[in-house]
Amino acid sequence: MSDEAPQSAPLLVMEGIDKAFPGVVALDGAALEIAPGEVHAIIGQNGAGKSTLMKILNGVYRRDAGSVMLDGRAVDFRDPQEAQAAGVSTIYQEINLVPYRSVAENIFMGREPRRWGLLDRARMNGDATTILARLGVQIDVRRPLGTLNIAMQQMVAIARALSTDARIVIMDEPTSSLDDREVEVLFEVIRGLKANGIAVIYISHRLDELYAVCDRVTVMRDGKTIENRPVNGVSKLELVARMLGKEIGEVRRSGATGFRHQGARVAGEVLIEATGLQGEALDGASVAIRAGEIVGLAGLLGSGRTEVARVLFGADAADGDLRVKGKPVRWSSPRDAIKAGLGLCVEDRKADGIIPYMSVRENLTLAALPTLSRRGIVDTTEQRKIVDRFIERLAIKTSGPEQAIRELSGGNQQKVLLGRWLCLNPSVLLLDEPTRGIDVGAKAEIQELIDQLADEGLGVLMISSELEEITEGADRVVVLREGRTVAEFDSGNVSQDVVMHAMAHGDDPNPASTVGG
């Protein structure tokens, strides 16, 4: 497919792109090069910077540094309209069109053909039909968009992009809500765009799709561009390794983490056990957590890792069997799970963890308020004691318990959120990416703390995209793929290679069979 590798001048060159948000560096010298008529995949873990890079390209964000050249001309889009006028269109995961308006109206919204100052409906409908026909789609363009299925709505979104004379179409997870047949139709359309010289930037976490439709792939990690290469001849395992920042065959224990006691503990009784979970992004996932062990939960983006933790915690509902110490339970809300001794540290601390305007004291004791109060009145003396104790024990760097939590660094916010559960003496801690976005020093501290907690008999579920954390920290590793538990290793026979292999191929015994080309 990529044999006719374009020798012509690149259509788009992004170089040295920096973008920082308060407290986070999202892009750090990222680069992207797209040839005309090329289908170019961008892959990377959560937080690798894919979406931020796209939002800089399509004018949603403005870059801090770097250059964007479109067709050899330097551009700097101030808003999405400017980008669209220059030929950069984006098809979002959540289709951002108006469901109540007709297909044709959606395609031409904001650019309706006019005659004598009035809407020229006949021409609009005619043009819309023509554009859709180019995509091989035949529908009545007068139908309200909302009456179409998602796949068809996506076609309309693509038609809209075409009608703006787009030269680059960005597709962000376009297949996430499509079934196999619809995906095939989408691929046909993408090939059609390509034939018309339109470049497509394709973001997906489904690696199989890359081989089906993409020419080149750019791998991103930690806000940097790691590699830009033809899809042909690269194996899935290699791509996974690049995304995670590993070399294949790197099995050497690096000792880079703060974990020391892996495998030395004796796991106790099963504290919580989920079997055959079915639901949003889940398709038969199973996991059990025993007292005094760290269970590492590994899997690619979209594998259902976070969903498993949320179901265990009662934050989301799912079908399947959930047992606490052997007894079946049903959570109606996280409150029930908390009462049963569970705690969850979320992946996105800002969105689901901290209460930004509250102090360290209030954030740390939020879950403990029922135990800290008599007849609904908070015992502030006791509260202060607990907060002081945990600030000391967790070495939280803060100007004092009254400092607003949003002023703390990511690592210290995470410590406060760990303290939120630890002050309740939990029996199970669910940690979703506990060290994401945390600087190296605090990271090792948190890892040591997790180690200690397991030593003290806590059951820990640790979700991580960092293979070292999984292979050096976990006493047992569970690998999820597409919502299903596909492999399980104990600390004796785990290595980064086998985990990566399971993440990429599931239980497929023959990795070579899935290499595209």
Place this chain on the structure above:
Amino acid sequence: MATIRIRPRRWVAEQVALSRSRAAPPGSAGQESITTRADIPALIRAYGSFIALVALILYNSIFTRNFLSIGAFNANMTQAATIVIVAVGMTFVIATGGIDLSVGSLMAIAGSLAPLFLLDAYQFGTPVVGLALAIIVPLVATTLCGAFNGVLVTRVGLQPIIATLVLYLGGRGIAQLIVNGELREFRNLGSPLVPALEFLGLGQVFGVRFQIIVMLVVVLVATWVLRATTFGRYVLATGGNPSAARLAGVPVNRVKMAVYCLSGFLAGLAGLIVVAINRSSDPHRVGEYMELDAIAAVAVGGTPLSGGRATILGTLVGALIIQLLRFTLIANNVQDGITRMVIAGAIVIAVLAQRQRAT
């Protein structure tokens, strides 16, 4: 029960913290630590409303005759009292990120219900039972209306502004149906205890209008509840980050139910006071525009409408500023139209002064 202690210095610190947090959007503060250096803009944001209130009081003390008399005090405070009572409930609702448009109509419902139990002396055996019912039934009814708002917000999932619009429109209709759309004058009621109800609006204790005392009690209790109880913390957590609050075990839906019930209850109380002052109950007029006055008081007082932060004393100050501004203009014979425009301008200035800078 723990003793009620309002610590002025701590409150000052909280105000400064509140205004700092307005000045700096979340996350932008980075490594900023709390310094003790005087931060003039922060101080203005923190005390702007106080400075404005003090300025209004000083101005009137000098230029308005008899402003410092107990009569003028009672006049101003009685005007403000019902607004403050309703605005306290509104502050709780806004702190959870909601809003309650139904309060004025709920006041009308309470006002329409009360006289029904005072028609004659022996309607309920003894007049005392009638009086008790005349107070309890309206309060229970408006609290239940609040619960209805809460159900629409939490169970049905309506936007608070739409959910409470239902009773804003329908509630006044209910009030009109209760009394057949007629104005009911208290002098036509037969119960000998009608004056006891009227005491709510017209009675005096040591020369101070009773409703002012009610208002102060409501403000003090609410301040304490917001600050010292689990419920108060849950209210702020719910408004600050509902998703995080839920994951920390905060019963987010129950908290929302509770604030709408509280808002309904306080609206009912204000409704009783208004009909007591008027010595009559007019379903068309009781509580008219109250929702807007209350929201204005909350906003001028410094509680952001985005939720998560709240100040009850600020709401009191906000209501007093609006009242004194109106009083000052009227005392100086300024036309009503201009008075309204000045008050509107004052709200804009107050909110701008406290607003957090974008990006």
